[in-house]
Amino acid sequence: MHERESAARKSTIYACERDKTRALTLQQMVRIAGAEGLVTIEACQDFLRVNPNQPPWNGVGALLLDPSCSGSGIVGRDEVLEVVLPREAVIEASKPQSKKRKRKLPVETGRPIMDTPEIPEKTPFKEDELPVQLSTRLTALSTFQLKLLLHAFEFPKARKITYSTCSIYAQENEHVVIKALDSPIAKRRGWRILQRHEKISGMKAWEIRGDLQACREVSEAEDVEKVAEACIRCEKGTKEGTQGFFVTAFVRDGEDQAAQELLEEEEEWEGLSDGSDGS
Template structure:
């Protein structure tokens, strides 16, 4: 019973309540006193909103609210949704009063539902579902569902022949989103990434529930791919890990680089200071099969970590994706529209406005009062009312100050050679401006940190066409070219995002940006018949009797983030926003 009453309460909340207002997910997961499972409440609320135009029509034509006066319009929508559309029906005992109030009208409700389907010229329930999904997605229909194949559990080849066997492969994202049916596009920039038709219910597949595939926006895959951790780079840190998509992406890349017949010597350290989000991270890491590579620090603030600790002496790569305004996330600020059936006598009970000029003033005042104030929902779900440009500026200043502090802290790790900094924000204050301030800092100059220029980036992102703003980079075109952006309304099917890489040279007596080992054209270390890495001549000549003492000194040479092939294409193992937890 609590499921329907709690969902009714969630959907009844007004956005003026700053504690629980805003988007649906924030309302539900920010409510601490729910008795029902949050995922169940979210699914019921979202699906009811999606079907509400049809359900409203069915309830009104069946005259349900006139016969069952104890039902509110919202409660009636939820119950009728489960009665008509849930496989298990209404989640209440057969003798329960609420269930009986719906089921005693089942013939009329089913009849009106069929008529509603036929009025929409849908030949079957499946056809109606597609139609409803398309209408509900509206602007978001221009975005595919991005699927990262989890290299820890599967391969892209396996998924193409199983989960997506009946999909038609097309050449562009636009074809995926513009046609009804099942279409698929293998991404050109990120390895193991697929774009599929947005209406396909991927969350019901075995591959999704087992963690073999993960729902993750393409832009959210940029940071781990740009960081490009190799075995000689040492351990990796994800500083702000929850919900875990980027953490598990890092683990998948690390796993794909393990030499044959060897065990993984690298650790991915995952930090998350929020205890609740830490639980989400733990669940995600386990589902993805990344627990052997990942060491999670629950409730630990990355900023309080000592960079000089022995535990992090081998950390060569850091991924920073701090809290931001979330202004690039598709649908982040949206609360789905819900169409309520009219209760009997609702029109008659509506107060009539006062005549004359007073009416106009009252109406104007009322309209002003009812105009919702804009709400900034950051990527942690925290909401801030933004009623002026001044308030927006103050919020961005606070966020960018924190982001810069995090980046400067990362610069302090002694063995670090690569860092990626990213946000899901469109604001220059959180992006190019943070990069510039970081490069101008004393610690960046002392330790030799510099921007990873476009020519030093992995191939897929080197070829990504959307770059940073020259104006936001204070006129520095090289910095702007090094920065990678995406915009949620540019037709590429991704959310708004920003990422930049930082690199520095390893301390070495032999100046070489590719490390001590010979590599093939795909960036992989060349090994001899016994499986040992092959040294470059400069390193061989400096080591007596061909020993590897020089290698030990330089094995974490920075490889300048350069890799001519996608980072996960070498993997024989399989790959997995697990959709339940989006980044």
């Protein structure tokens, strides 16, 4: 087996979901996808409360952040085709059969293994929201989104982070990205944006990039264009047939000096407390 492939097979995906109902949905979708052996679901786990320096989190190499957002990019129910979630029978039928077992599985039993549940976000987007209400909500959301991103920056072994929203607002997108890049933790740990030319081909070729004007609203950096170019936007109502979406990625190279120092400091403290608390 190829070395990278074998390493990937040994990896575990930890999926944090704070909401109990959504964690159940996640569990069902993981099972239907046949990924139970790969994914450990941390149900009712607030990501902000996990300690990046404790196992298993101190071994995490990559994070995918898809936080709660305004949902302003989501196309209304009456505007799109119905999306049907996978059914177990269909998935089973599409799996390659072993040569010995020629027996065919039923292609469709008609009974979905799960209903397609309503998954309301806690903060649904309201088209008729007043500007003041919207602004207050965006401030709260973007504060939370930035907090999440800065927390992700703290994982000592992490080298890649993706950040995505289904929001059309720069406040939740480019502004969060620029504030994150300007943060002391990003600078200390060497986090930078994954530039357009470094991205995989599809992401590199996608024409709709981040909003440069919006980037300039919060950054005076000369190379702010690179940040805008490194962001990907999808718009609703365009020929691409997408919803409103935003995604970008952060990377860093090399050893994490700060994390190593922190670990050493913690070990020293643990050593001290062993002797002093009498336990």
